[in-house]
Amino acid sequence: MKLTSMDISATASASSIVFEALRKAIIQGELEEGEPLRQDEIARLFNTSRIPVREAISRLEEQGLVKTRRYKGAVVTELSPRETEEIFNLRALLEPEIIRNAVPRMTPDLLSDAREKCAAFSASQDPMAWGDLNRDFHETLYSASDLTFFKEIARNAIDRVERQIRAQLVMSNGMERAGMEHDQIIDACAAGDAGKAADLTRRHIDGAKASLLKHLTKV
Amino acid sequence: MKLTSMDISATASASSIVFEALRKAIIQGELEEGEPLRQDEIARLFNTSRIPVREAISRLEEQGLVKTRRYKGAVVTELSPRETEEIFNLRALLEPEIIRNAVPRMTPDLLSDAREKCAAFSASQDPMAWGDLNRDFHETLYSASDLTFFKEIARNAIDRVERQIRAQLVMSNGMERAGMEHDQIIDACAAGDAGKAADLTRRHIDGAKASLLKHLTKV
DNA sequence: ATAAATCAGATTGGATCCAATATTCAATAT
DNA sequence: ATATTGAATATTGGATCCAATCTGATTTAT
Numbered sequence: 001m002k003l004t005s006m007d008i009s010a011t012a013s014a015s016s017i018v019f020e021a022l023r024k025a026i027i028q029g030e031l032e033e034g035e036p037l038r039q040d041e042i043a044r045l046f047n048t049s050r051i052p053v054r055e056a057i058s059r060l061e062e063q064g065l066v067k068t069r070r071y072k073g074a075v076v077t078e079l080s081p082r083e084t085e086e087i088f089n090l091r092a093l094l095e096p097e098i099i100r101n102a103v104p105r106m107t108p109d110l111l112s113d114a115r116e117k118c119a120a121f122s123a124s125q126d127p128m129a130w131g132d133l134n135r136d137f138h139e140t141l142y143s144a145s146d147l148t149f150f151k152e153i154a155r156n157a158i159d160r161v162e163r164q165i166r167a168q169l170v171m172s173n174g175m176e177r178a179g180m181e182h183d184q185i186i187d188a189c190a191a192g193d194a195g196k197a198a199d200l201t202r203r204h205i206d207g208a209k210a211s212l213l214k215h216l217t218k219v
Numbered sequence: 220m221k222l223t224s225m226d227i228s229a230t231a232s233a234s235s236i237v238f239e240a241l242r243k244a245i246i247q248g249e250l251e252e253g254e255p256l257r258q259d260e261i262a263r264l265f266n267t268s269r270i271p272v273r274e275a276i277s278r279l280e281e282q283g284l285v286k287t288r289r290y291k292g293a294v295v296t297e298l299s300p301r302e303t304e305e306i307f308n309l310r311a312l313l314e315p316e317i318i319r320n321a322v323p324r325m326t327p328d329l330l331s332d333a334r335e336k337c338a339a340f341s342a343s344q345d346p347m348a349w350g351d352l353n354r355d356f357h358e359t360l361y362s363a364s365d366l367t368f369f370k371e372i373a374r375n376a377i378d379r380v381e382r383q384i385r386a387q388l389v390m391s392n393g394m395e396r397a398g399m400e401h402d403q404i405i406d407a408c409a410a411g412d413a414g415k416a417a418d419l420t421r422r423h424i425d426g427a428k429a430s431l432l433k434h435l436t437k438v
Numbered sequence: 439a440t441a442a443a444t445c446a447g448a449t450t451g452g453a454t455c456c457a458a459t460a461t462t463c464a465a466t467a468t
Numbered sequence: 469a470t471a472t473t474g475a476a477t478a479t480t481g482g483a484t485c486c487a488a489t490c491t492g493a494t495t496t497a498t
Contacts, residue, residue, distance in 0.1 A: 054274065070232060071261070087368055
């Protein structure tokens with residue numbers, strides 16, 4: 001006799017919870033650049049000991065989101081304009097490849113989902129939410145791709161410049177332009193999906209790539 | 220009174236030591252793919268408790284070198300041929316950019332250093348050392364570049380496929396060809412260094428890029 | 439009064455201990 | 469003989485405690 005698989009959601013470990021929470025807090029800018037992370041304080045916040053907190057911090061450091069110095073603790077990493085630019089260059093190299101790989105794999109469902117995300121982004125009036133909505137759109141766009149490592153690295157790169165993106169978007173007309181570029185990208189993707197002829201598809205893949213690249217280098 | 224800054228080599232933390240040691244052991248293939256890492260065993264090996272070991276393992280996981288499952292521990296990650304290929308594609312994207320950035324910054328000293336490393340690689344008869352010598356050559360080649368993030372990611376990518384590289388090199392004539400390609404790369408770099416005319420330099424940068432790309436896609 | 443020395447918290451890194459879960463293997467039932 | 473149950477062991481995740489180091493205010497010497 002076999003039970004229907006119940007999928008008991010495996011309760012995540014404390015260190016994972018702390019890790020995710022800190023990561024989110026950092027990329028959302030709730031923690032200032034250069035602000036130190038006090039283990040004890042965080043531990044109290046999550047009702048745990050400092051052990052899982054330290055594990056979370058060491059993982060954050062491996063992702064480059066914080067830097068630690070012995071006996072001095074961890075601080076949120078600060079990026080120079082020079083470094084920020086480098087990360088955008090990295091994105092400009094990786095993300096077109098991801099979308100090229102994703103376009104042929106996009107289902108109509110996924111496309112309409114992406115359109116929704118896109119619309120939600122353009123419609124939003126809340127500056128605090130812009131970063132999340134932008135990330136959400138891009139993640140959806142890339143989700144069809146099976147380039148797991150490319151996506152992993154792109155995601156990390158996006159994380160690291162998230163607060164710069166947010167700052168950019170808050171600037172006048174940053175949102176408008178980004179919204180329009182998002183539209184262009186998704187139009188290019190959808191066109192590729194409709195037409196089945198090989199060279200036509202290829203042309204639209206290139207179109208999607210180009211739109212994305214333009215979007216990234218403009219910012 | 221002020222002491223002359225003694226540069227007391229800050230004794231690294233235990234977790235860092237364990238991390239580096241495990242990382243090295245994994246990429247050098249001393250630990251088999253799929254082999255579990257026993258915290259207690261490792262702790263005894265380094266005369267520490269399991270705390271720094273766990274921190275090291277969590278950092279390794281963040282780098283993708285091991286995977287852990289709750290209460291089941293960490294195992295060295297296995298890569299499918301599909302994933303291995305993806306990582307090589309990633310390298311083929313990143314490393315040409317790195318070398319393009321590095322060539323104009325290479326000093327004669329660095330070039331001769333790279334030549335030595337290259338010769339050492341070609342001369343080596345010890346299959347166990349090939350992976351290290353290869354890595355050493357590439358690291359030296361990239362050291363002049365100031366693209367810190369590109370290098371960081373490239374290094375991680377190389378780490379992840381290190382054992383596949385070693386396996387490839389052990390195959391017949393893999394060494395010979397790699398050695399020759401290394402020569403070509405460094406010749407291209409050196410040529411760019413000697414000539415000062417802008418377009419000539421550019422041509423040699425492209426040459427170095429092309430040599431490296433050929434080297435990476437061949438493997 | 440100012441600069442060096444010093445002492446008391448604050449903070450991190452690590453060790454030891456305990457609880458939760460997995461694994462192994464012997465005992466038992468069919 | 470094979471499958472199932474259950475206890476013993478192994479292994480991980482986390483809590484508490486201790487040592488090393490840093491920071492900042494206070495004291496002391498000139």
